[in-house]
Amino acid sequence: MEEILYLVHRFPYPPNKGDKIRSYHLLRHLSQRYRIHLGTFIDDDGDWKYRDKVKGLCGETCFIDLSPKVARVRSLRGFFSGRPLTLPYYWDKGLQTWVNSILETRPVRNILVFSSAMAQYVSHARNAHRIVDFVDIDSDKWRQYANATRWPMNRVYRRESKLLLGYERQVAVDFDCATFVSQAEADLFGKLVPEAAKKVTYFNNGVDADYFSPHRPYSNPYTAGLPTLVFTGAMDYWANIDAVEWFARRVFSEVRAQLPMVEFHIVGARPTAAVIALASLPGVTVTGSVPDVRPFLAHASLVVVPLRIARGIQNKVLEAMAMEKIAVISPQAMEGIHACPGRELVVASDGSEFASHILAVLANGSDSSMGHAARNRVLECYSWEKSLGGIDRLLARTRTIYSDEEVRPAAKLLQIGGR
Known part of the structure; x- marks a missing residue:
């Protein structure tokens, strides 16, 4: 079974909010075809009880506890370094050490990064096939936040929008492929970063229509008879x-x-x-x-x-x-x-x-x-099976890059470096 490194900014379970729904279904889908090495942050104490469920879908795992309050303080380093605040928010030395170890010891030739913030952990892995699932254009959300808020936060948000777009551009140019959640999102990013437009594609989110079915019995949580x-x-x-x-x-x-x-x-x-x-x-x-x-x-x-x-x-x-x-x-x-x-x-x-x-x-x-x-x-x-066929096709391209004899630890092909 081929091996893949999968880095996600938020623990991909339970699938009860937007990004976790997509990252979980990616994890479950890929686990049928790949041995997944998962590195991720847990920012909700209630999610720790799902560790074993997620481990059951993976090979090696690294779960890093992330306190939002501590991470917000850590993100302030971005003001002194001229970097987007998002990057130090999701930076952890222990996770970088684990990533380097995986690349050094495991025959990983595919890397899938979920959200731009996690790309910083594999910026050195240039001989692996790297895909970044941006999902959304996060920099544009910060632009919208800036337009919807007053001083002084609008200046902070505008700064984040500008610097994060620069980082998104760098990642898109550097990586082999960049994906988004919709054609509209991919088209907009292609206009913002035309130098990477040929690498940009998308695959839709899906819905488990059997789970979200109107034909199951549900007790009424509302006051009966009221609209x-x-x-x-x-x-x-x-x-x-x-x-x-x-x-x-x-x-x-x-x-x-x-x-x-x-x-x-x-x-x-x-x-x-x-x-x-x-x-x-x-x-x-x-x-x-x-x-x-x-x-x-x-x-x-x-x-x-x-x-x-x-x-x-x-x-x-x-x-x-x-x-x-x-x-x-x-x-x-x-x-x-x-x-x-x-x-x-x-x-x-x-x-x-x-x-x-x-x-x-x-x-x-x-x-x-x-x-x-x-x-x-x-x-x-909007079935997940149909949508995730897109990621299968992107990963299949790797087989045209490496022969079976060339499958070996990525560290043999690159210089491992920390940050």
Whole structure:
């Protein structure tokens, strides 16, 4: 079995948020064909209990404890070195030592890096076949953050956007291939970094449509008989926080003024103080972490995804579609999703449109044709099996570079160096 080094910035289990969903399905898919050596950070104490499950999919592993508070302090080194803050945030000497050991002792000829921050660990591995899955253009998210915030943080975010784009450019030029989560994301990166455009491609996220199925029994977590809107997502993520604050205060109040019995549930782990404060608004519930998001989707009247800052593909939209729910979403949440507005989902460009579309959907609640069409779109375009065929084809190129006789520890071909 061929061996691959897989570096991920966040422990790829459980698959309950955007990046972990993609990194986990990559891990599970590749484990069927490769002996995977996994290096990753664990930034949530609750994830340590899944170590054995993840180890069962791997060869050698290196799990590094990452305290977000400590990492934020460490990231300040970037101000003194002229580097993006993201790089020292995800830097660990122990992980670098482990990576060097793997490259020195194991016959690794493929390296897959998940997110740009992990590329720093294999910048020296020039004789291995290196693929970076950027997923999204992180530098552009920082640009959006800068445009949405005030001084002084907007200056910090703008600096991060500029320096991180420079680093993304360096990695894309240096590595053999760069992948993204959608064609739109890949096309934009190709324009930002034209010198690497020929190396840039994409493979979509997928949805486990058997797991996210409307045909399973789910107990109702809501007050029976009341119309209910739901938003799902990690509630310590800035874009999600911004979305629910704006929606609860700007849109939901308008909807509730015309339909006083409607409820809005914010479902997701680690809600910040700002999110928890929204529970004081009439009709708003903040659940915190839940064991299973599917009952909240299954019994909701509709799903709202009012993101104002977004990159790539939103898994929360695909999951709602798989559950045959009508989703009212922003243009930012629509980006990268191949679906037909008005037939498979509803797109609202501002607060007034959100309110009017939501009221129209609630008034016509018996119409299930949009939900059926949405699930059919997911089944047609967003299966993991179909999507991950793209990474198989990229890795297969290695076989045209190395012969069987040339499979040997990568360190024999390169100079191992720490940072």
